[in-house]
Amino acid sequence: MLPYVAALVAVALLWVYLKWQKTSRFWADRGVPHDKPHPIYGSLTFLQKKNPAHFMIDLRNRFQAKYVGIWLFWRPSLVVNSPELARNILTKHADNFRNRYLGSGPSDPIGALNLFTVNDPTWSWLRRRLTSMFTSAKLKALQGLFVKKSKELVTRIDSGLEAKKDIEIRNMFADYTTDVIGAAAFGLHCDATLTGESPMRTVTKSFMEYSYYRGLNWIAIFFFPELVETFRFRFFPKTAEDYFKKVYKAIVKERGYNPNSEPKDLLDALLKMKHEAIENNEEISDDLVIAQAAVFLQGGFDTSAVMLSYLTYELAFHQEAQEKMYQELLEAKNKLGPDQEFDGAFLSELPYLNAVMKESLRKYPPMGWLDRISEHEYQVDDDLTIPAGTPVYVNAVGMHFDPEFFPEPDKFIPERFLPENMKDNLAFAYMPFGEGPRNCIGMRFAHRAIWYALSTIFLKYKVFPKPNAKKPHEIVAEKNAIFLMPGEDIYVDFVPRN
Numbered sequence: 001m002l003p004y005v006a007a008l009v010a011v012a013l014l015w016v017y018l019k020w021q022k023t024s025r026f027w028a029d030r031g032v033p034h035d036k037p038h039p040i041y042g043s044l045t046f047l048q049k050k051n052p053a054h055f056m057i058d059l060r061n062r063f064q065a066k067y068v069g070i071w072l073f074w075r076p077s078l079v080v081n082s083p084e085l086a087r088n089i090l091t092k093h094a095d096n097f098r099n100r101y102l103g104s105g106p107s108d109p110i111g112a113l114n115l116f117t118v119n120d121p122t123w124s125w126l127r128r129r130l131t132s133m134f135t136s137a138k139l140k141a142l143q144g145l146f147v148k149k150s151k152e153l154v155t156r157i158d159s160g161l162e163a164k165k166d167i168e169i170r171n172m173f174a175d176y177t178t179d180v181i182g183a184a185a186f187g188l189h190c191d192a193t194l195t196g197e198s199p200m201r202t203v204t205k206s207f208m209e210y211s212y213y214r215g216l217n218w219i220a221i222f223f224f225p226e227l228v229e230t231f232r233f234r235f236f237p238k239t240a241e242d243y244f245k246k247v248y249k250a251i252v253k254e255r256g257y258n259p260n261s262e263p264k265d266l267l268d269a270l271l272k273m274k275h276e277a278i279e280n281n282e283e284i285s286d287d288l289v290i291a292q293a294a295v296f297l298q299g300g301f302d303t304s305a306v307m308l309s310y311l312t313y314e315l316a317f318h319q320e321a322q323e324k325m326y327q328e329l330l331e332a333k334n335k336l337g338p339d340q341e342f343d344g345a346f347l348s349e350l351p352y353l354n355a356v357m358k359e360s361l362r363k364y365p366p367m368g369w370l371d372r373i374s375e376h377e378y379q380v381d382d383d384l385t386i387p388a389g390t391p392v393y394v395n396a397v398g399m400h401f402d403p404e405f406f407p408e409p410d411k412f413i414p415e416r417f418l419p420e421n422m423k424d425n426l427a428f429a430y431m432p433f434g435e436g437p438r439n440c441i442g443m444r445f446a447h448r449a450i451w452y453a454l455s456t457i458f459l460k461y462k463v464f465p466k467p468n469a470k471k472p473h474e475i476v477a478e479k480n481a482i483f484l485m486p487g488e489d490i491y492v493d494f495v496p497r498n
């Protein structure tokens with residue numbers, strides 16, 4: 001018996017050895033630059049030690065190549081650093097790259113069926129229906145909400161100043177973005193911007209839990225989806241999901257469904273989608289509907305809150321840029337008159353405000369690498385063809401730090417995004433919202449949430465670093481998160497302008 005077992009073990013070991021030999025030669029055989037892979041983690045030895053965005057920046061800087069081969073554990077994957085190739089993958093050949101590699105499992109339907117994770121054809125079907133939520137008319141109708149919530153930010157800061165309390169901006173902005181998405185998407189009007197608490201905020205606070213265990217869930221979902229089901233990993237924390245389902249069902253019950261009225265928010269659009277499906281004898285599960293509601297909240301609140309936090313922190317250290325933005329806002333406000341509120345179209349025309357936003361998203365794109373999977377065998381260029389099923393990452397954040405496109409990339413220089421200074425080769429080298437049919441569906445909503453918060457706050461206060469504050473580049477990024485975000489609380493001093 002023993003000799004048989006020993007022989008079997010020897011054969012198994014030999015198989016693993018040969019498989020590893022073949023796997024680890026994958027990129028060398030194709031002449032693609034790469035680092036030697038680790039026998040277990042492949043190229044992912046950085047996980048839970050540093051944020052993936054920094055791995056991507058480092059990869060571009062070290063190799064200076066249009067693409068680099070990596071391994072997600074044992075799976076060869078391609079990181080693309082070239083705008084031309086990015087254009088091909090994200091738009092020209094988008095039909096071959098409709099899906100992301102990431103994914104969750106059948107035991108996690110809310111995580112697996114949402115617009116961000118779901119595959120075609122469900123994805124196209126959903127995307128067509130959900131896009132209607134972001135028309136200009138719908139966004140315009142939200143102006144009152146943005147004005148009200150951004151004024152509440154000022155009330156919040158004023159009460160902090162009165163109480164002589166330090167103001168932590170990461171959570172303050174997350175309170176604000178949770179309120180605006182809660183109201184715009186679900187018609188749920190809450191006061192987290194004023195108080196830091198609300199039913200939706202309870203949900204988003206648990207989304208913000210970046211523990212070691214949550215980190216493992218994200219790692220499996222993004223880099224080893226085959227493992228997700230075995231370990232029952234989840235896209236959203238279970239407690240948040242249960243609570244969110246309860247809140248969602250209560251709102252739906254209270255609101256009901258009127259087939260004759262135009263959907264005014266995401267919830268209406270979702271209910272309409274469900275009823276139309278029933279009429280067409282199609283099946284749409286409650287989980288599919290709830291999954292979309294959950295991902296809009298998750299995708300929307302933290303990205304915008306993180307962006308506002310980094311931007312405010314950078315401006316505290318760049319008084320000249322802050323003053324230019326203030327003067328532009330002041331002039332615009334004076335032109336409008338004291339009783340007139342800014343509208344989205346007006347704010348979109350302010351060059352310096354928008355340059356500051358773009359520069360902040362260049363340095364800190366919350367989702368700086370764009371995940372796709374090649375459905376078929378794909379010819380990347382004359383030298384390289386990748387097999388069907390290869391994960392491909394377009395390294396947007398890496399290109400954002402390429403001095404060829406953005407000289408002195410570590411510096412915060414909003415002027416580079418002023419219309420007169422814009423280089424014409426930036427298409428597909430600058431992609432904070434992604435590109436192509438699978439780009440960010442909430443971009444125009446995010447712009448508005450950010451414009452209103454910034455214009456209201458910076459007209460009212462000067463912002464300074466706290467004494468002995470860390471420089472912006474010293475703020476540690478969250479190492480257990482997949483996306484780029486601060487791993488620590490962020491404080492600034494607000495000083496009222498007369």
Ligand code: HEM
Pocket residue numbers: 115116117127181295296297299300301303304307361365366367368370371431432433434435436437438439440441442443445446
């Ligand atoms: C500063 C704010 C934001 C940034 C930087 C951002 C960035 C991104 C990026 C880079 C992607 C992937 C695009 C790609 O793969 O090409 C994405 C996808 C997505 N975003 Fe955003 N986002 C922001 C705000 C929002 C908001 C406010 C919402 C919802 C209200 C939202 C909902 C989504 C959804 C649902 C997807 C998946 C789209 C799909 O696969 O069809 N995002 N976002």
